Amino acid sequence: MSKILMKGNEAVGEAAIRAGCLHFFGYPITPQSEVPEYLARRLPEVGGVFVQAESEVAASNMIYGAAGVGVRVLTTSSSPGISLMAEALSYIAACELPVVLVNMMRAGPGLGGILPAQGDYLQATKGTAHGDFHLIVLAPSSVQEAVNLVMRAFELAENYRNPVMVIGDGMIGQMMEPVEFPEPAVGKPLDPGDWALTGCKDRPRRIVNSLYLDPEACNRHNFKLTAKWQRITEAEQRSESVYLDEPCDILLTSFGMTYRICKTAADELRAEGIKVGLFRPITLAPFPYQACRAAADRAGRILDVEMNMGQMLEDVKLAVQGTKSIDFLGTAGGVVPSPEDVAKKIREVLGSAPAKNASPKPAPQKKRKDKERA
Amino acid sequence: MASTEVLMAGFGGQGMLLSGKLLAHAAMEKGLEVSWLPSYGPEMRGGTANVTVCISDKPVASPYIVYPRALLVMNQPSLEKFAPRVKPGGLIVVNSSLVPVKSDRQDCQVVYVAANQVAQQAGTGRAANLVMLGVYVGWSEVVSLESTVRAIEEEFAEKAKFIPANVAAFKAGYEEGRKARGAKS
Amino acid sequence: MKKIFSATPLLVDRPTHYCPGCTHGVIHRLVAETIDELGIRERTVGIAPVGCSVLAYEYFNVDMFEASHGRAPAVATGAKRARPELIVFSYQGDGDLASIGMGEIIHAANRGEKITVIFVNNAIYGMTGGQMAPTTMPGQYSTTTPGGRNVKEVGYPVRMAELIASLRTPAFVARAAVHSPKEILRAKEYIRRAFSYQVAGTCFSLVELLSICPTNWGLSARESEKWLEREMMPYYPLGIKKEPETAEAEVKRG
Numbered sequence: 004m005s006k007i008l009m010k011g012n013e014a015v016g017e018a019a020i021r022a023g024c025l026h027f028f029g030y031p032i033t034p035q036s037e038v039p040e041y042l043a044r045r046l047p048e049v050g051g052v053f054v055q056a057e058s059e060v061a062a063s064n065m066i067y068g069a070a071g072v073g074v075r076v077l078t079t080s081s082s083p084g085i086s087l088m089a090e091a092l093s094y095i096a097a098c099e100l101p102v103v104l105v106n107m108m109r110a111g112p113g114l115g116g117i118l119p120a121q122g123d124y125l126q127a128t129k130g131t132a133h134g135d136f137h138l139i140v141l142a143p144s145s146v147q148e149a150v151n152l153v154m155r156a157f158e159l160a161e162n163y164r165n166p167v168m169v170i171g172d173g174m175i176g177q178m179m180e181p182v183e184f185p186e187p188a189v190g191k192p193l194d195p196g197d198w199a200l201t202g203c204k205d206r207p208r209r210i211v212n213s214l215y216l217d218p219e220a221c222n223r224h225n226f227k228l229t230a231k232w233q234r235i236t237e238a239e240q241r242s243e244s245v246y247l248d249e250p251c252d253i254l255l256t257s258f259g260m261t262y263r264i265c266k267t268a269a270d271e272l273r274a275e276g277i278k279v280g281l282f283r284p285i286t287l288a289p290f291p292y293q294a295c296r297a298a299a300d301r302a303g304r305i306l307d308v309e310m311n312m313g314q315m316l317e318d319v320k321l322a323v324q325g326t327k328s329i330d331f332l333g334t335a336g337g338v339v340p341s342p343e344d345v346a347k348k349i350r351e352v353l354g355s356a357p358a359k360n361a362s363p364k365p366a367p368q369k370k371r372k373d374k375e376r377a
Numbered sequence: 378m379a380s381t382e383v384l385m386a387g388f389g390g391q392g393m394l395l396s397g398k399l400l401a402h403a404a405m406e407k408g409l410e411v412s413w414l415p416s417y418g419p420e421m422r423g424g425t426a427n428v429t430v431c432i433s434d435k436p437v438a439s440p441y442i443v444y445p446r447a448l449l450v451m452n453q454p455s456l457e458k459f460a461p462r463v464k465p466g467g468l469i470v471v472n473s474s475l476v477p478v479k480s481d482r483q484d485c486q487v488v489y490v491a492a493n494q495v496a497q498q499a500g501t502g503r504a505a506n507l508v509m510l511g512v513y514v515g516w517s518e519v520v521s522l523e524s525t526v527r528a529i530e531e532e533f534a535e536k537a538k539f540i541p542a543n544v545a546a547f548k549a550g551y552e553e554g555r556k557a558r559g560a561k562s
Numbered sequence: 563m564k565k566i567f568s569a570t571p572l573l574v575d576r577p578t579h580y581c582p583g584c585t586h587g588v589i590h591r592l593v594a595e596t597i598d599e600l601g602i603r604e605r606t607v608g609i610a611p612v613g614c615s616v617l618a619y620e621y622f623n624v625d626m627f628e629a630s631h632g633r634a635p636a637v638a639t640g641a642k643r644a645r646p647e648l649i650v651f652s653y654q655g656d657g658d659l660a661s662i663g664m665g666e667i668i669h670a671a672n673r674g675e676k677i678t679v680i681f682v683n684n685a686i687y688g689m690t691g692g693q694m695a696p697t698t699m700p701g702q703y704s705t706t707t708p709g710g711r712n713v714k715e716v717g718y719p720v721r722m723a724e725l726i727a728s729l730r731t732p733a734f735v736a737r738a739a740v741h742s743p744k745e746i747l748r749a750k751e752y753i754r755r756a757f758s759y760q761v762a763g764t765c766f767s768l769v770e771l772l773s774i775c776p777t778n779w780g781l782s783a784r785e786s787e788k789w790l791e792r793e794m795m796p797y798y799p800l801g802i803k804k805e806p807e808t809a810e811a812e813v814k815r816g
Contacts, residue, residue: 008402026644034417052643056636057669064633068640071627072607072648094630117417178440179398179413181405200625200641202648204604210619212628267439341443
């Protein structure tokens with residue numbers, strides 16, 4: 004199939020249909036409204052169901068209901084809307100239902116702004132809602148990768164019966180890039196398996212429930228969910244390392260669209276002979292700690308770049324275990340760091356502490372320095 | 378070519394986002410890598426609207442570009458805001474039908490085109506955005522005239538009656554772009 | 563000997579956790595009998611709320627969800643839209659439906675979701691220990707209205723059946739009580755109609771059931787029945803509030 008030029012938000016909607024997801028429940032919010040708009044048009048064409056909910060609270064409970072009766076289901080939103088969905092996500096994770104949601108992040112906190120940001124990293128990966136559970140979180144850095152990861156998200160959700168979030172930002176939602184979709188035009192439906200509520204014909208009744216009044220039973224359920232997360236952690240980490248065939252002066256860590264900006268900065272400085280490497284997690288959760296550490300081991304020092312105030316930075320620190328100096332460049336509020344901003348920061352960091360080889364060196368004290376020893 | 382970027386800016390509704398899409402589409406059909414990144418604001422109409430199109434023979438790294446190779450502007454605020462950022466040696470195309478001032482950039486080629494009048498002569502005053510696109514394509518030849526015309530035809534496939542005037546406006550702009558290129562070399 | 567009464571096969575044979583004198587058991591039975599009589603057990607999915615009937619999923623012998631507080635109509639929407647062949651009902655109390663879940667019930671009704679809602683109104687929060695509900699009567703004591711419900715501070719009780727019946731979308735909306743055999747028979751008839759409309763794919767249906775809570779009202783069961791009749795029934799009139807046939811006619815008239 005040939006490439007077509009498509010907005011990220013619309014591509015996300017089409018990818019869901021290609022994955023066989025014919026049910027969407029959602030609520031408009033900038034900058035992701037093109038997803039519901041696209042699916043409102045497309046789903047009826049393929050015999051699917053589109054419902055505009057009265058709120059994100061309702062939308063997230065609708066996907067709970069739809070997943071519980073064993074259909075493939077999608078919702079999409081942006082930061083404040085995801086906060087409203089948090090409660091239902093805890094129930095969905097507790098009930099082990101497969102759903103996929105997309106967060107096209109905008110600026111926060113509060114009403115924040117409608118422009119791109121990455122301020123929901125910690126919410127997505129650590130503290131989505133109450134209780135011990137994890138979302139699988141996938142972060143595309145191009146429209147094509149958004150398509151691939153939305154489709155992969157449904158596989159992961161169903162393989163592990165766990166909610167999966169694809170996390171982008173307003174930029175990837177609003178930008179157009181060429182994309183290719185796999186055939187067939189509409190994927191096969193979900194097999195409702197031995198858990199979905201399909202009516203108790205010729206079988207004992209089933210219950211989708213997260214209430215465990217017996218503390219021992221609740222304890223066991225938490226251990227079961229944790230064991231599942233351990234399996235996911237072992238099998239599903241994905242990341243990309245670039246320009247690390249040889250040791251580098253500095254490693255840029257970033258995710259999503261920020262990676263693309265870092266890539267331009269890296270290419271520019273590499274043309275000048277400054278060795279810049281790149282690492283990005285594709286699975287924000289489970290975070291690829293070992294791969295991040297291996298990338299860090301190739302580098303003199305690290306610059307973490309994010310459109311937030313230093314959220315993934317915490318995971319980079321955990322990966323690096325204090326073996327390298329880590330600097331941070333962050334923007335928020337819809338301010339996107341330019342490749343020039345990144346290049347300038349690299350020069351500044353290397354100028355203040357030149358790292359000509361890959362051996363760790365103590366960095367001088369300076370502001371915004373995030374150096375740690377294990 | 379290696380890679381290039383063009384920023385197209387104006388008021389919402391002037392069609393610069395569409396011009397950018399047509400360029401990206403034509404470049405994609407040529408087998409090039411492209412990105413189309415709009416600015417977006419809270420208003421549906423009347424605010425400023427701009428789009429950055431990156432075209433490359435390698436995968437586009439950052440689609441967010443502060444210093445583009447070329448700039449097409451449909452209003453004075455956009456000229457004032459973005460002209461200082463164009464890379465030296467680059468191109469600035471100003472719609473002189475709507476922008477009464479000149480650019481002070483000496484290190485870029487600045488082309489003034491009365492895009493609204495040119496479009497009117499081509500058949501529709503509403504196609505000034507396609508005149509502007511034509512100037513850029515004619516000047517840069519990043520994509521061919523034919524492939525852009527195909528992109529226009531595809532875009533307007535469901536509103537076929539608009540195709541001839543839009544194509545004519547684009548071609549008129551293209552001629553202006555060729556002339557400007559010739560004047561420079 | 564002729565058998566004139568037996569346990570409902572649609573209810574799981576186990577003791578419930580409901581307090582002595584509580585009418586949830588009566589309502590469970592009415593719903594279970596109806597599902598049985600309509601022969602729809604094998605395609606029914608129920609949704610339990612948060613509140614006293616949070617464990618309803620333990621008692622109805624059909625596929626069941628447990629929903630978060632107030633969201634049962636949204637869960638029902640997801641389930642019914644995904645599998646329209648299912649018969650989907652939610653079972654909700656007054657805190658769940660009329661307070662925290664007001665948005666979900668109004669919009670599910672207004673969209674005309676083909677679901678059935680069993681709404682139990684006992685004018686109090688039961689499970690959390692007798693706090694004020696949106697349906698608590700003026701002057702009624704609760705643990706959060708120690709001087710009695712002061713309507714100047716917290717407004718008047720919400721009449722959900724009338725509120726939903728005011729929506730233009732066709733629906734079946736009715737109110738019954740379960741404090742006396744006579745009213746229980748009427749309640750059964752409304753519940754049967756509510757499910758029948760869903761079986762026929764006609765419309766959204768909701769039955770509000772005035773119910774007693776001797777424990778939190780601080781009354782005996784017998785006193786509670788009298789209190790319901792004396793205090794609640796004049797404020798919450800029984801009867802059918804809306805029928806799809808009349809609603810359709812109204813819509814046609816414009």
